[in-house]
Amino acid sequence: MIDECSDFHGLFGLPDQGVRAICTTRWHRPASGRIRSKNDQDFNLAAHVGDDPRRVLSNPALLLRRFNLPAEPVWLDQVHGRNIHKVVVPKKSASLPVADGATTRLHHQVLAVLTADCLPLVLATLDGAQVAAVHVGWRGLASGIIRAAVDCFNGAPLAAWIGPGIGPCHFEVGPELKENFAADLFSANPVSNRLFLDLPQAAERDLTTAGVSKIKTSGLCTVCSIEDFYSYRQEGKTGRFATLVWREAV
Template identity: 35%
Template sequence: MPETLTEQGVRILRSGALAGIPHGFLGREGGVSRGLVEGLNVGLGAGDDPAAVAENRRRTAAAVLPGAKLVTCYQVHSADAVVVDEPWSEDARPRADALVTARMGMLLAVVTADCAPVLLADREAGVIAAAHAGWRGAHGGVLEATVVAMEGLGADRSRIAAAIGPAIAQPSYEVDAAFRENFTEADEDLFAEGRTGHWQFDLEGYAARRLEGAGVGRIDRLGVDTYAAPQRYFSYRRSTHQQEPTYGRQFSLIGLI
């Protein structure tokens, strides 16, 4: 998978499925935050210095699409996708988990720390999207809602390419019986047996399955485990296991030029 490193040390992971479209999956390298969220933390709720978060966000945007208007939402693990016509202030962010636009100069971003970031594009229609797909949002239909919103702007789902970025991988994602009960027999193959009463869940595989079911034409699974790479990525579950009081978040971005 294509990967570049900026002069400031920001590492950008890209998908071949989105080649030619400004985009990138970023981790924690190349930022100015310190302490438990050392590196390129872009999360506003991590207890970080706001000035450091602002600088990290500036660096990420400049690394992917210089001069673009960065747009984020207030993520709540919902199935809601919103269309972006104009950028809004941080205070006016809508509560949603996917952003869709056909406007040039926009840079859509979602924050994650184990959930699956999904970047989508229909090149021919000039429509892009960024979605935050934790298990709850994916189960609720956020990816399908994203595709529908893209179609509303002229996209064709059969032309859409989607890339699933760094997320917690199956070997790192232990779940219990109560979690498993949220799923049907059709998803049994996404659960590998673990210790007694527990299973290992394939979040990336589940996101890919939902995209396939929505008729997305091309799906690229990057297969990067956030939990297992502490020097490269922030991870909510890893921080929880280490009994840390906070955790950083990383950006995944896509823009139009």
């Protein structure tokens, strides 16, 4: 069982550039020294997926405490587009920005994306001066969201972390997607003739094309790791886990 993914930090050397990134799981209590129960496994952070509204609304506050966040995250109205919201002042707007990514140079400004099969992507400049969190599904990829996100950094050298999402082992797609992605990103089962797309590989390729050389992939498939992560494909109506990034003051 996984409490949280934070192997993003392995992308940076020492001294620490002050970038923190965390990917939550279904678990809202640390595992240390306690027996896990079903009650601990309900850390849905999205309000739009039909979970108990009292529970869903209380989890963002729980999130702040659980990970000792410096501020409430900037949540987004994610629409599978390519808009990246630039957070330039630490101001809370009344409505959620319609965007599938956010970027900032501010300290202690927590950025967040919610996923359950789509890929969460974290970007940061190697000096830690700017960070971004991006929601990357196949539609976003096809419309160029990775290039849009990288362009927000004005050519600065970047580190990228691709978090847990549906893997090529489980992402069955229709042949209509072939016009959106290179042929070698697909694999076909020779018996059933079912077609699978390698979403993490597609994202990695777009990052490389955009000039990002320091890339780490979690290698975690949300369906294979269903005990720890939410999977929309596997479960239908389900929760969302959050990927967060922010700058500490160093």
